Amino acid sequence: MEEKKFDFNSLIGFVLLGAIMIWWMYTNQPTPEELAAEKKAKTEQVQKENEAITIQNGENTTEIAIQATDSLSIAKAQAQLGAFAYSATLADAETVLENDVLKLTISNKGGQIKEALLKKHVTYDSLPLYMIKDNNASFNIHFNTSDNRTLNTQDLFFEPSFSKDGENQVLSMKLKVSSSQYLEYRYVIKPGEYMVDFNLRSQGLNQYINGNQPITLDWNLDAYSHEKSIRYENQQTETYFEKGDEDIDYLSVGKEDDTEESDVNWVAYKQHFFSTILITDEAFKTAKLTSSTLSIDEEVDTTFTKAFTLKAPLALEGGELNYNMNWYIGPNDYEILKQYDRNIKAVVNLGWGIFGFLNRYLFIPVFNFLQGFIGNYGLIIILMTIVVRIIMSPLVYKSYVSSAKMKVLKPEMEEINNRLPGKENAMKRQQETMALQSKAGVSPLSGCIPALLQMPVFFALFKFFPANIDLRQKQFLWADDLSSYDSVFELPFHIPMYGSHISLFPILASVAIFFYMKMSQSQQMNMQQPTQEGMPDMQKMMKMMMYLSPIMMLIFFNMYASSLSLYYFVSNLLTITIMLIIKHYIIDEEKIHAKIQENKKKPKKEGKFRKRLNEAMKQAQEQQEKQKKKK
Template identity: 30%
Template structure:
């Protein structure tokens, strides 16, 4: 009888451990470092080359209209006014092109020659009218009937002393109408004098809305601009009323123009330059002009314009027609210009919304102007995707960063840090401290805990997979030793072992990679959050800014020059 040798049974595998072993922790650290090195190398080699800073303002690409002579009233039909083109002319005092000058003062509009349309509005005395609300101070001028300054009371600049300024105070007026008259004069309303609806120098907005109107006589017609202010609201109403518009407008209609970029308020000029831009929503798409890769550019949009906005990192001014479908299009233009007071460039931005010639003898175009912080709930109240101008970070992560920001980060910062409405707290019987809010630093910690909880299944899966691989190490080594000279057979046996044990060889790495978009979304959102701006916690003076402990002598792409 043939004897059989006893079969030696393999010892039972040790129970899987959820806690990582030291060697697993070492592998995780090595993998993280390698991923970081690859990402920084990729961004360094494939990022666009940095633009050289300008020490002089580039040539102005905006056409300047040379006022025609008195004989222009009888200009022939093929004159430039009929074709929509205007000859360019050097502004008085403009430096020759071979000797460019740098100035802190923006180019001022040139008044047209007086004629039967403009003569009555070209003379007058400029008077400033101050509008005071609890949220802002706005200064208007009867010259141009335009906004000169818009100062936010609840927000300070980086020095935490001076209030934030929304408009470019060097532009000679922020809002204006531009149009061509039937007498072929090109008019910028910043050069006209308007009469105001009030003799007071200060208008206070307290319990109810107030309206400030500016009126100018243009030939047989009247142009009236009315601004409506609301208490406790950053929204302004703008009504442009035209009486007998055909007496001072041609078939081209008019352009409502925003002049100037957003003034610096955060102290870091390079950062300001990166975040400042001009945006518009047209046909459901958001168009942008940020000058990130060029010194000057212009973009045109055709058809409806839902809104047009200029923004920096934390603040915006957005102009919205009440009837977007009536707009004929828009133009976004800008250039980087040097400034005497700074070596860094400044973005000179101009946005135009083109409006048609009214058919009626009396017509009103109504707009909304939002001038304030980039607050999600303030902007979303308009229902026009205004918050879409915010950059959520790298485009390939936006599918995840957008919903996390909208449905997790922003609500937590708004309602936990800023506090719930008192009526909500009272009606639900919640603790009173929820109305006052909790420190923003605690909110950020809670956000980190929630994110860690969300990615815990991925972390656990990664550790379990690494634990399984560790249990297979002896068998894998046996296969390597047995088929050392047969690579194909060795690979075949390895795959067979993986199938039999249900182990995925990349199961330890893939879950870790899936966590990175979530962590990056938090990293991208915090520096742009208006709620965290200038909020301190423990030793950190500003939760939205890096806590710099070491200034580097070089700059790391997409990171900075600090540790």
């Protein structure tokens, strides 16, 4: 057989052919622009192929345009969400509704408010004031489907549709099964309003929602801290709600509280100066409310004050949901809140009964009048204090006149006390003392009643100043915020109940109240009858109060609103001044003495109450004498 030899010429040919092929491939490769165009064409082809994917749900077939590029994810969405699978194909985006006071950011996910910014207010450290931000709130409807799925709207994506109705901005958020079958949240924001219309309704979902299982609304909020003192802010932060016919109630401001109520018209997560309120035209049949304190530690830089929750079952009408609601997200301004015919002004705690009456119909109008032409809120407080003291000065005068009368009678009452000593004469001693006072036309109660009449004013203003948002972040002298404490010195340590700072207005108020109590003690000692055997020593009790009241003021008001301490400081100064003027320039003790002597000479008609009292004392004395004889 002939032996094959290596063909060198063939090798050279193969090498040349390979070189030519490599050169041709290199010179004919596509440019980057051509590659991008090819990739775009392929993507568009995939989208076209998937546009007509049909979602099967029982006997109903709905053709929906979806933006998925992965048929596996579509199948997974169908398995998890059933008829609501369209939700899984939507993007997570946001829509902004805003006017000149409020900015709301609504998320496609859950169709709920993701951010709520109050544009005309800032935090105590001048940061934007958000009521809702960074997932501190959630609004969710929990329901079961007819094919035994459990869904939460906060996990599903809504389709937004923005429009305008005149000057109103309207946002419709729909959780769709089809174009005619959906759950809708409809928001309407109006110019200059903190109140937002909110409609919750469904259409064509009666065949998809299981009406035999509860449909529950869950609304949760962790309240941001906006003020300087988190402890003081917590004392003003609580859940308010209206049930039945304008019956206002609230949860405790303590660490934890909960309740379950019926026929609830609105629920307010009320903070010190701002509230988030959910109002419904059709009352929730039941509502479970909880409130818990997240932090009260002044030493820790905390974000939240309290955590609020609401759970309320929603009722179906003809198999559909239909609730007309409102959101109020704004300041606790009494003048703003009273404009709405839903009684939400009750979240401004002006006190109950006579205290609230005085605030609503006396102090708020006076404050608003002064505010109309005076820009310095410290001066407004001082002028308001002067007005109150002038109004109350007749009561101070009445009290001082009674004190002077009792002072004149005191020697005669001491004579009776010395003439009838011992427990066995206690009844007779009291009877003669009362007879003397009756002849002279003097009553110990005439000095107490004016003091009691001033108490409603004291407690009304105790509620008025801390609740007044107009004082928030208003400066006066060294106080940079009249709604908070006026620190003049920061302590390097924390004192329980007092804090880690020193406020000056409470110190001044404590000094003023000490001197006021000292003068009042002297006045009361004139009115006090001689201490009788077996009776408590009122003088010692008054001395104890004289020292205790300023100390309590100093400790507890160190964290309170500086406007309140300023009021008490000025009020006590004015009262001391009025008392000195009455004592030295108005009251003449010699004339009072002469008048009493004239009264004693005149026949005194005994009143029915005095007559009955004397008869009762006489009977008691006779009974006492009988018991002595038996012994």
